[in-house]
Amino acid sequence: MTIDTNAGGPQHPEPSLRRDEAAAGDARSAPTGTGSRFTRLLGLALIIGGAAVAWLAFVATPPDVVQGESVRLLYVHVPSVSVAYMACMLTTVASAVWLRRRTEWWDLVASSSAEVGAVFTAVTLLSGMVWGQATWGTPWEWDARLTSTLFLFLLLLGYLGLRGATEDRTARGRRSAIVGLLLVPNVIVVNQSVNWWRSLHQDATLFRTDGDFRIEGLQLFTWVFATVVAIGFFVWLLVHRFRVGWLADRAEDRAIDEALAVRRAEGGTGGAP
Amino acid sequence: MEPVISLRAAVSLLGRFPGLAGVDLDVHRGELVALHGPNGAGKTTLLRLCAGLAPLSSGTATVVGFDLADGGRRARREVRRRVGLLGHGAGLYDDLGVDDNIAFWARAARVPDADAVVRARRGVGLPDRVAGVSVARLSAGQRRRTALACVLVRRPELWLLDEPHAGLDAEGRDLLDRLLHQAVDAGATVVVASHEHDRTSSLGARVVTLVGGAVVGEG
Amino acid sequence: MLADAWLIAAKDLRLEWRSRVTLAQIAPFAVLVLVLFGFALDPDRGLLAAATPGLYWVAVLFASVLAVQRAFAVESTESSRDILLLSGVVPSGVFLGKALAISVQLLALEVLLLGGVAVFYGATLRGWLLLAVTVLSATAGIAAAGSLYGVLATGLRVRDTLVPLLMLPVLAPVLLGATRAFEAALEDTPADGWPWAGLLVLFALAYLGAGVAAYGSLLEET
Numbered sequence: 131m132t133i134d135t136n137a138g139g140p141q142h143p144e145p146s147l148r149r150d151e152a153a154a155g156d157a158r159s160a161p162t163g164t165g166s167r168f169t170r171l172l173g174l175a176l177i178i179g180g181a182a183v184a185w186l187a188f189v190a191t192p193p194d195v196v197q198g199e200s201v202r203l204l205y206v207h208v209p210s211v212s213v214a215y216m217a218c219m220l221t222t223v224a225s226a227v228w229l230r231r232r233t234e235w236w237d238l239v240a241s242s243s244a245e246v247g248a249v250f251t252a253v254t255l256l257s258g259m260v261w262g263q264a265t266w267g268t269p270w271e272w273d274a275r276l277t278s279t280l281f282l283f284l285l286l287l288g289y290l291g292l293r294g295a296t297e298d299r300t301a302r303g304r305r306s307a308i309v310g311l312l313l314v315p316n317v318i319v320v321n322q323s324v325n326w327w328r329s330l331h332q333d334a335t336l337f338r339t340d341g342d343f344r345i346e347g348l349q350l351f352t353w354v355f356a357t358v359v360a361i362g363f364f365v366w367l368l369v370h371r372f373r374v375g376w377l378a379d380r381a382e383d384r385a386i387d388e389a390l391a392v393r394r395a396e397g398g399t400g401g402a403p
Numbered sequence: 404m405e406p407v408i409s410l411r412a413a414v415s416l417l418g419r420f421p422g423l424a425g426v427d428l429d430v431h432r433g434e435l436v437a438l439h440g441p442n443g444a445g446k447t448t449l450l451r452l453c454a455g456l457a458p459l460s461s462g463t464a465t466v467v468g469f470d471l472a473d474g475g476r477r478a479r480r481e482v483r484r485r486v487g488l489l490g491h492g493a494g495l496y497d498d499l500g501v502d503d504n505i506a507f508w509a510r511a512a513r514v515p516d517a518d519a520v521v522r523a524r525r526g527v528g529l530p531d532r533v534a535g536v537s538v539a540r541l542s543a544g545q546r547r548r549t550a551l552a553c554v555l556v557r558r559p560e561l562w563l564l565d566e567p568h569a570g571l572d573a574e575g576r577d578l579l580d581r582l583l584h585q586a587v588d589a590g591a592t593v594v595v596a597s598h599e600h601d602r603t604s605s606l607g608a609r610v611v612t613l614v615g616g617a618v619v620g621e622g
Numbered sequence: 623m624l625a626d627a628w629l630i631a632a633k634d635l636r637l638e639w640r641s642r643v644t645l646a647q648i649a650p651f652a653v654l655v656l657v658l659f660g661f662a663l664d665p666d667r668g669l670l671a672a673a674t675p676g677l678y679w680v681a682v683l684f685a686s687v688l689a690v691q692r693a694f695a696v697e698s699t700e701s702s703r704d705i706l707l708l709s710g711v712v713p714s715g716v717f718l719g720k721a722l723a724i725s726v727q728l729l730a731l732e733v734l735l736l737g738g739v740a741v742f743y744g745a746t747l748r749g750w751l752l753l754a755v756t757v758l759s760a761t762a763g764i765a766a767a768g769s770l771y772g773v774l775a776t777g778l779r780v781r782d783t784l785v786p787l788l789m790l791p792v793l794a795p796v797l798l799g800a801t802r803a804f805e806a807a808l809e810d811t812p813a814d815g816w817p818w819a820g821l822l823v824l825f826a827l828a829y830l831g832a833g834v835a836a837y838g839s840l841l842e843e844t
Contacts (some may be wrong), residue, residue, distance in 0.1 A: 483707060498641040511709035
């Protein structure tokens with residue numbers, strides 16, 4: 131009952147030189163840098179948007195009635211959580227699509243998203259801990275969301291470690307797609323089991339103060355706007371990371387072509403196969 | 404009759420290195436072929452491609468009736484079941500005994516008769532007293548013989564042997580040549596990669612010369 | 623598939639029987655971890671007794687990392703690298719065989735460690751049915767996830783350090799569930815433990831399914 135994802139189907143050919151050659155063909159018409167008019171405009175918009183978020187978060191909005199000044203951290207924390215989990219979802223979805231289609235594009239989407247997602251997860255954890263220290267009096271609480279975010283970070287590090295260590299492109303794609311596919315399920319299992327565990331203990335809810343403050347007006351707007359900017363920032367990083375990976379693969383293709391030419395010259399069989 | 408091995412412009416990339424840079428080759432049933440060529444010519448990669456281990460990066464390859472270009476993983480698995488590869492790495496579990504190793508291959512290939520293991524071991528000239536000895540404790544020549552017994556016990560259609568004479572004593576070399584002739588007589592096909600030309604010519608093999616990952620000549 | 627699984631499991635267990643790596647190195651290591659916990663958490667303060675279930679499963683988890691590494695080290699030596707592919711054994715059979723062999727070795731270890739916590743930590747073992755179900759299902763889950771993540775790192779230079787990083791975060795829910803179930807058994811309130819045992823069974827089934835589905839792709843590398 132093995133699920134043969136590419137058994138005998140011409141629709142799922144093994145990644146092969148043929149595909150690489152096709153991709154190399156595209157490369158000639160594609161830019162050789164990672165920037166484009168779209169990313170430059172987006173980057174400019176993000177600089178302005180980021181400045182606006184900073185002004186809104188630190189100057190324009192009032193301190194919270196319950197939390198005081200520390201509420202300002204949430205304008206960083208909450209958007210980065212949303213983006214981190216979005217990136218994690220994207221990695222899993224792209225890994226699943228790769229397992230069906232086996233194209234370089236989806237492999238790079240999955241890995242770029244994981245790498246950028248790891249950065250946002252780290253920001254989430256750090257800002258969350260500072261906020262927790264200020265609000266709860268402790269940087270860490272063993273609740274399901276905190277714990278599963280930490281595990282998301284560890285799982286992403288494992289994913290990136292595996293990718294970094296695997297040199298062969300085909301093997302790298304296969305191995306990381308399996309880990310990427312299991313990323314979201316693993317986070318869900320951790321989340322559910324911690325949830326279940328903590329709900330059995332009464333004291334877990336002692337510190338709970340999030341949820342009992344209201345957001346309205348300018349605060350709500352700042353929050354939504356910060357999330358939009360964070361998503362834009364994610365997209366900008368993702369596009370660049372994707373292009374770096376794509377260009378690295380093209381450089382590798384070129385190295386292979388050269389090695390093939392050298393090899394053929396060695397055998398005296400000329401350039402033609 | 405359809406050839407046992409049929410390669411057209413076969414390229415095999417090992418990571419970034421093109422082990423094979425465009426090979427054309429036909430080997431017919433019952434043939435005994437010797438691959439010659441300097442170190443790094445692609446002999447090992449060619450054998451591994453035919454065993455379904457090295458990737459076919461472009462070109463076409465049909466081995467024992469299975470299309471490696473379009474057949475995907477299933478075709479490679481079918482090919483592996485039908486070939487016997489004696490590689491550089493011996494294909495042995497170091498901590499298992501001689502008979503344990505041979506028995507593993509026999510069971511994997513679903514060889515029915517119980518004394519096949521002992522017959523294969525004796526067939527390569529390994530006495531009963533080494534039957535339970537860990538492979539790691541054997542001499543290089545005895546390891547080579549054990550690996551050969553692992554190929555022999557499966558009765559493959561296609562034998563792929565990488566420098567099989569290396570490490571064998573004179574008696575072992577003669578024994579190997581006899582086994583290869585027996586295999587061919589029984590209808591199998593044999594491809595031997597070797598740079599020992601005296602040996603392969605005394606075998607009466609058809610010689611194919613590889614240089615730079617391509618076939619440059621015959622005979 | 624099952625015949626191939628049995629072939630691989632029998633081969634791995636025979637390898638262990640002849641080389642005695644689990645018996646002579648991994649088992650002493652696991653017992654050592656228990657003893658070191660004893661040093662770290664002064665036995666006279668009552669901490670050990672309270673923490674026994676958790677310490678037990680942490681020791682099991684550490685030992686399981688070594689067992690998984692050993693199971694895939696024997697497939698990645700110079701001489702054995704291509705055997706699993708060339709032998710024509712179906713990949714799902716390889717997965718189940720590997721998981722079975724790891725399970726058998728872990729079960730032996732776990733029985734030994736139960737003796738260890740009884741002796742060193744003065745734990746009173748009871749709730750045997752819950753203990754047995756927990757041990758069996760947690761072991762199956764650890765072995766299945768370990769076989770899946772263990773094969774991912776084969777052939778890499780950083781294999782030894784990557785396997786724990788890949789495997790342990792995934793096994794965190796098993797540690798949590800098995801510890802809670804053990805607590806319930808040792809405190810003689812098994813009703814609290816059964817839902818956790820159920821979670822362990824589900825985890826094991828999920829990873830067995832994932833391994834059977836994914837191994838074809840993972841074993842094949844070229």
